[in-house]
Amino acid sequence: MVGGEPIDVPDLGLGTYRNDDWDQCTESVQTALEVGYRHVDTAEAYGNEEAVGESIAASSIPREDVFLATKVLHPKFTDDYATESIVQNGRACLERLGVDSVDLFYGVHWPGGEYDPAETFEACERLDEEGAFDHLGVCNMTPELIDEARDVSDVPISAVQVEMHPLLQQEELREYCERHGMDLVAYAPLGNGRMFEVPELQEIADKHGVSAARVSLAWLREKGVSSIPKAASEDHIRDNWQSLELALDDEDVRKIDSIDREERQYDNPYAPDW
Ligand SMILES: NC(=O)c1ccc[n+]([C@@H]2O[C@H](COP(=O)([O-])OP(=O)(O)OC[C@H]3O[C@@H](n4cnc5c(N)ncnc54)[C@H](OP(=O)(O)O)[C@@H]3O)[C@@H](O)[C@H]2O)c1
DSSP: OOOOOOOOOOSBOEEOTTOOOHHHHHHHHHHHHHHTOOEEEOOGGGTOHHHHHHHHHHSSSOGGGSEEEEEOOOGGGOSOOSHHHHHHHHHHHHHHHTOSOEEEEEEESOOOTTOOHHHHHHHHHHHHHTTOEEEEEEESOOHHHHHHHHHHOSSOEEEEEEEOBTTBOOHHHHHHHHHTTOEEEEESTTGGGGGGGOHHHHHHHHHHTSOHHHHHHHHHHHTTOEEOOBOOSHHHHHHHHGGGGOOOOHHHHHHHHTOOOOOOOOOOTTSOOO
8 A cells, every 4th residue: 555645736726617608717717816716626527628628728827836627537427447448538628728737636526436445546647657746645535445546546645525514514524634645625615605604603704704705715724624615706705715814713613513414415315335
């Protein structure tokens, strides 16, 4: 078994799921880069890699200063989930993004359907040999699935992306990633909007005079986890960026830690047995 290679995923990135209108997507990525974001998360399945790639290329920020992450299409959409098709799908991600390599390549978006660890990670090894990415990651995996992936992958798995927010606190995965030197990246860090209905977050937000979005993102940062909130509007993009200025106190953190609700927002037939 190999270990995770050191990686430093920026604390805050821009999520782009359901941001597939060309103009809206390019505008939001450009705004985010102007505001200060240096991490953009996309995926083959989001249908916006071209728009994301073009926005980064058109911005005044050098490509090497932007941490770009994408995910290869999961088996639900492919007839032939074999090594060769994953390699081709990975190359197609780079082509659509208009880059030679990405900083983080999630070799598995959802480990369901016909997911086969040996074929998947053989494809990732070939893409790594071609210089397609700096770091390899996986998404939507349990510690058991990550163990299995690490057993078969010659390329170190450096990052794990899963749903995480105050209503899904992921203690086991946090501990696992810390133990194995992997970065944890929280998707749906605002619970896809659900965080605005959590009274504890609103109380803390009122106390600091900030939005509940900032509180959720600051809590994730306090846990050592990177976040990729999706925001299309400039107000939301700026509000989320301001979370980097918010320091929660011990009482705030304890209050969020003790929320006794578990509400996952994303599940599908390709999800593992969480
Ligand atoms: N690996 C995976 O399987 C997976 C699955 C899901 C998501 N993801 C990634 O994670 C990213 C984030 O997840 P998500 O898009 O599901 O949900 P999210 O980031 O938790 O929430 C996005 C929603 O919150 C709104 N919002 C954002 N900032 C706000 C603010 N400051 N105040 C009020 N509302 C705000 C957005 O509105 P507007 O858009 O109107 O601004 C949008 O409706 C995705 O875009 C994607 O990159 C990965």
